[in-house]
Amino acid sequence: MTFGEVSSDGGSKIIDIQLFMATGDQSEYLKLTPDGNMETTRLITALEPNQRYRFYCMVANINGWSSKSEPTIIIAAVVPSKP
Numbered sequence: 001m002t003f004g005e006v007s008s009d010g011g012s013k014i015i016d017i018q019l020f021m022a023t024g025d026q027s028e029y030l031k032l033t034p035d036g037n038m039e040t041t042r043l044i045t046a047l048e049p050n051q052r053y054r055f056y057c058m059v060a061n062i063n064g065w066s067s068k069s070e071p072t073i074i075i076a077a078v079v080p081s082k083p
Helices: none
Strands: 014-023 052-061 072-075
Antiparallel strands (some): 014 052, 052 072
16 A cells, blocks of 8 residues: 655655554554654555455644545455466
8 A cells, every 4th residue: 555645744844654544344543554654655464355444644744743634445355266
């Protein structure tokens, strides 16, 4: 997943980029990135086939945190059987 493409930094350098994920209809999101993260790509493994996942990201500069991004929703694909 690629995330954290910042359209505006408010004039201050970005110092942290965070990615969060929730499974199914869970309201609680799990933080997937460590504090101080500057990576904008994250490999997410062990997803369950046909399960729905929601992701959002936030960025921080010296002035504080951005609002949450619009959520991205995916449904993990099922690997087809061999013909």
